[in-house]
Amino acid sequence: MTNLTDVAVVGFAQAPNVRRTHGTTNGVEMLVPIFAQAFERTGLSKQDIGFWCSGSSDYLAGRAFSFVAAVDAIGAFPPIHESHVEMDAAWALYEAWLKIRMGEVDTALVYGFGKSSAGELRRVLALQLDPYVTAPLWPDSIAVAGLQARLGLDAGLWSEKDLAEVAIRSRADAAANPYAQVSGHAEVSELLDAPFVADPLRAHDIAPVTDGAAVIVLASVERARDLVERPAVIAGIDHRVDSPALGSRDLTRSASAEAAGRAAGAGSAGPVEVAELHAPFTHQELILREALGLGEGVRINPSGGALTGNPMFSAGLARIGEAATRILDGDARRALGHATSGPALQQNLVAVLERG
Amino acid sequence: MIAAGSETPLSAPLDVGFDYTRSVGPVLGRFVNALRERRIVGIRGSDGRVHVPPVEYDPVTARALTEFVDVADEGTVVSWSWAAEPLAGQPLERPFAWALIRLDGADTALLHALDAGSAANVHTGMRVRARWSDEPVGHIRDIAWFVAADAPPDPAPTPPPPPVAEREDGEPVGTIITPIHLRYQHSASPEESRYLRGLAEGRLIGQRCPACRKVYIPPRGACPTDGVPTAEEIELPDTGIVTTFCIVNVPFLGQRIKPPYVAAYILLDGADIAFLHLVLGCAAEEVRMGMRVRAAWRPCEEWSTTLENITHFAPTGEPDAPYENFAHHL
The missing domain is CATH 3.40.47.10 (Thiolase/Chalcone synthase)
Structure with missing residues (x-):
């Protein structure tokens, strides 16, 4: 073509x-x-x-x-x-x-x-699961995310403190976002003192x-x-899906996000300055950063991300919108927007945007 | 005129349910028929790994898989999360763990419930065994849940099995049934709420679109032509005409009136949009396009926020409206 x-x-x-x-x-x-x-x-x-x-x-x-x-x-x-x-x-x-x-x-x-x-919501989302041998048990979305979080905790890939820090940064950033649902200052110790919602997940780990x-x-x-003066040109966009068989995937990484990111050019043609990641659970942000090769220099979720507001079926689109806004406003030249769908990051879409 | 949105919109519980029936095919069929015999089978993937539950196609190579492998009903917890407040439909009604369990002989993990009493009794790596249902039928729920491998036998009965599809004696299970029940709080729009509250007072409240000036009943959160909410409130009479109609001759589930009867579009005087209602009070074959009709209301002590306050529309006996008066509503 x-x-x-x-x-x-x-x-x-x-x-x-x-x-x-x-x-x-x-x-x-x-x-x-x-x-x-x-x-x-x-x-x-x-x-x-x-x-x-x-x-x-x-x-x-x-x-x-x-x-x-x-x-x-x-x-x-x-x-x-x-x-x-x-x-x-x-x-x-x-x-x-x-x-x-x-x-x-x-x-x-x-x-x-x-x-x-x-x-x-958490019960409705059980119907995204395999309908033969999984959904008939009604595993809710938070239960499934908890299984994923513990795999990483057990493997030493992240700690409860790491997860709390994701929540703290997200809520602090959301203070500047008038559309956010949750925002404010918090300390690690205070978050980790809170009871479990679904051990190992606490309220701060879970998108509202x-x-x-x-x-x-x-x-x-x-x-x-x-x-517009500064259009946000879509330099690359792709989406990929992992197997619906939860127990056969390595849930501590996201092969589909990695493949979508590679195809969208996330790791090539220079680093992105800003990334808006659709991570409805704290540990999923860490999985996505790894999968998309986003290093310390990349500003993650300046909007506060899905942990501070997760409107179903538009939160992923909003991530692309937030990333594009950085370019439209002249604050960045290259930004990444990510969306997920399904249980435990099953499907992932990555868009790389550049100032036109 | 009372501004729409000045009152809280109406809402009500909405419970929906459906028994999903699914044919299982040769791979999942093998799995559920083995469950019925309290056995667990997996399938060997392209790379030699044994998948439990079995998958029809290899997740990496997409090759159709055919080599079934028996595995144990005992295994090891790979990961778990705690369900402190079980939700409707989940395997246990008391707190339990969700667990990914690698059964002995399998390479992938099965997601199921683990009855452990408290989170303190669960750890990654713990040994567990299936607690089989008292009455297996060929469904994932034939495994009621898992328990610690060294747990004493539990004499309490397991929950009743899911419904089963009819089949010939001696035939294997070819279909599984999963009942799905969901509960919602359904909300009417502010505009619909004005209309429904009007009905409870025996009034018919329409609204005019500020752009195209058409009068809608029921009023709309967005005029489908202009995309803006209807606003200016118009009280309409309970008289109008039949624009078009059909004679229902076919019986169906839930039918409340004996056929033949007439379902018609009624255009109230002063409205621009017709709505569907019944025309009774004359023989079905006497109903005509353009016929003048009036609402037949239930006794006012039975009124509530519903169009069912009007049981039907009946002919008034006035001369029919000429076709050109309503042709543009068809």
Whole structure:
């Protein structure tokens, strides 16, 4: 293939990360205002958008076709060109990236939403597991993450103190993020004095239950230059998946994140300055840093990351949005955004962004 | 006019459930049929490793796997986490450990529950054995849970088995059934809540879209044409017309009225969007497009926040609306 179009992030907006909204599970109340913000920031209107793609889950909503009801927020008349993934909207972004790359459209709007508070999130997420021999036991998401965390603790790959330090840095950074759900100062000793939620995990190790939504506007590089001063060009993007057989994976590392990072160019063409990692558990940040080769010099999760707000099905998209914002604002020249989906970092997407 | 959103939106518990039936195929079929005999089988991967539970394809080479290997129902804890407050559907109702267990003869770990009383009794490397269900049926839950290898026999009964699919006598298990039950708190939008609260007072509340000026009933969190919430409140009468309809002749599960009957789109006077309701009070074949109808309400002491306060719409006997008046609603 030749003459593939380069694609850039030109706009990002997100709803406040909160424990509970009064809104519906179709996300309309969260999406209407952030669509307006995204249009305002890019100077585009809905008629300018060539392709729309969303990420959400009916299991989270407890109803069928919640994503179709969400389309109301677009005002889809005249009829639009639209698609949906039942995954974090970072994967919707991948689909939209392909549409622009292939020259079918030159703009796309990607959005994700989730009302995690509607059900019992950790229990709903058990249904992501293998449906034959694992999900029928209802292992919840925190139980599975606990198994992964202990493997690393037992192997000496990280300590409880290391995990607490991830939480402390995340919460401190979140203090400057008006959208974060959890923020503030904490000491290692005070965090480690707290009781276990699911031994070996304590509350600070676990992302909060969050309602939220996010939107990203993509454009071909040619179009992007007319829209914003510093477009965040997607230099590389890829996603990979590990086996669903939890007991046959080495859970202390992430082969899929490593492969996706390599394919996206995370380790080549110079280091990234900033990385936004979608790690819903403290130990998963350490696994991802290792898998993506992010050394001490890389600023990790200046937004506070998913540990300070984890809106299901948009938290991964928001990581790419936060990374892109560093470039759009002129604070970085090269940044990495990562999204995960599934139990114990089963699926991973990596996008490397550069100032255009 | 009362601004939408000035009251807390309505919400109510929503419980959903479904018994998922799945055919197991030759590999998982072998596994669940062995469980029924209180045996555990794994499968040998391309690299010689024995996978338990068996996988259909090698996770590295993707080759279809066929060599089954018997393994022990006893093994070693590779990792564990503590479930202090078990959730609905989990193997034990009292605190327990989740454990990755490498059974003797296997190279991969099986995820299951470990009944250990307290977290202090669990450690990585501990030896455990399966506590078999009293009534194995060919399902992962035939292993009720694991216990410490040296635990004394537990005379207490195990939980009842999951439902089983019908099959011919002597045939192996080909289908497993897993009941899934989830609980939610379902919320109506602020706009829908205004409408539902109006119904409880016998009022029909619509709202106008600020962009296209159309009147929606029920009102919307976003006008599907313009993407903005409907706002200006309009109280509508309980009269209108049938725009289009169908005669239901087919019986179905949950049907409340004896067929034939008419399900119709009702466009209230002053509304721009029709909604679905029943037309009764005349023979089904007498219902026409454009027919004038009026709501038949239940007695007001039975009203609540639901459109079921209106049992149906009935003909008023007024002249039909001309087709050109409603053609653009079809």
